[in-house]
Amino acid sequence: MDQLIKELQQANVGQIKENELLANHTTWKIGGPAEVLVIPKDETNLAKTISLLKKNNVPVFIVGRGSNLLISDKGIRGVVIKISDSIDHLEVNGEEVRVGAGFSLIKLATMLSKKGLSGLEFAGGIPGSVGGAVFMNAGAHKSDISKILKKAKVVYPNGKQVWYNNDEMDFSYRTSRLQKDQGICVEAIFQLRNGNREDIVAEIQKNKEYRKKTQPWDFPCCGSVFRNPLPHHxxxxxxxxxxxxxxxxxxxxxxxxxxxxxxxxxxxxxxxxxxxxxxxxxxxxxxxxxxxxxxxxxxxxx
Incomplete structure (x- = not known):
């Protein structure tokens, strides 16, 4: 591991921390240490990091903002890569939105509502990152990511990079293909639609207020713990x-x-x-x- 750390430092991929307590990186404030934590400074250095890990045959796990995640008390051996605000580019072209995986989902939904773009109102109170939302097909208020995702750029631990169209993502309730094949979403393209700005902002605010009233945010939590065993809640x-x-x-x-x-x-x-x-x-x-x-x-x- 010492040799790998040395190579990562020489490659200047970003922040590198040894035995970093992962409780500091999850919304539950729970989790043991990562043998090594890497926070790449951009998407290029993320790819460089994954390539070095593949070369050294080191186990890798990737996290975003740490919601919907329970890390064991013993922590994680190998390398944890955190996709943070450094991978949070945003480009809006008409009704199409291209965004980095580290971008806050709540922040994105709020910003786009103010531009009069409709489709992300459901996400106004969902914690976590864009990448994590794609991974889990996050949803609320009878909508989810599968309704708006056009394409997702995915990186695999072996370094392979692929763009998947919506119909290739195998979306279902709180599920995507990424959970099965260990792919990591690093960028997403969403197809939204123009609407009435005041109505969209009001809808997103209503959803935020509903979550504040009905869900606990006064203590650390991860979001919903169990899937709804339909038709039950x-x-x-x-x-x-x-x-x-x-x-x-x-x-x-x-x-x-x-x-x-x-x-x-x-x-x-x-x-x-x-x-x-x-x-x-x-x-x-x-x-x-x-x-x-x-x-x-x-x-x-x-």
């Missing part, structure tokens, strides 16, 4: 199982929305996993419904 099942406020260590089922687990202080990944297992067991016992996590679980097992 995960939050409703958890609440009806009597689990609102149920706590394991520093992890608690939110008293505001039961499909959120919040870090009320010092929560570990083990606390969250214990709470997830308890929720699954209780919901199945009461409703015979299998719950499936939406949050991505990564890192070394404790």
């Amino acid at each position: 995960a939050g409703k099942l958890i609440e009806e199982a009597g689990l609102k406020g149920y706590t394991v260590g520093g992890a608690q089922v939110s008293t505001i929305h039961a499909n959120f687990i919040v870090n009320i202080g010092g929560a570990t990944a083990s606390d969250v996993l214990g709470l997830i297992d308890h929720i699954k067991a209780e919901v199945y016992k009461k409703f015979q419904v299998q719950m499936e996590t939406e949050v991505e679980l990564i890192g070394e097992k404790s």
